[in-house]
Amino acid sequence: MPKMKTNRASAKRFKKTASGGFKAGQAFTSHRFHGKTKKQRRQLRGTAMMNKVNVKRYAKILSNL
Incomplete structure (x- = not known):
C-alpha cells in the first residue's frame, strides 16, 4: 500500500502541538x-x-507532521 501523503495546503495552515x-x-x-x-x-x-471534533480528521491529513 502506498504511503499517506500530507495535505500540503493544510500543512501550511496548521502546526501540531506537543500534546x-x-x-x-x-x-x-x-x-x-x-x-x-x-x-x-x-x-x-x-x-x-x-476544535476537538476536527482533530481526529486532521490528524490523518497531517500524519507526517
Whole structure:
C-alpha cells in the first residue's frame, strides 16, 4: 500500500502541538477592522486551537507532521 501523503495546503495552515492538538491563525483578521470592536480585534490576535471534533480528521491529513 502506498504511503499517506500530507495535505500540503493544510500543512501550511496548521502546526501540531506537543500534546497532539493543532493550532492555527485566527480567521477574520485581514481587513475591515473598522467594523470590529477593540475587544474583538484584541481577541483575534495570535493563534487558536483547533476544535476537538476536527482533530481526529486532521490528524490523518497531517500524519507526517
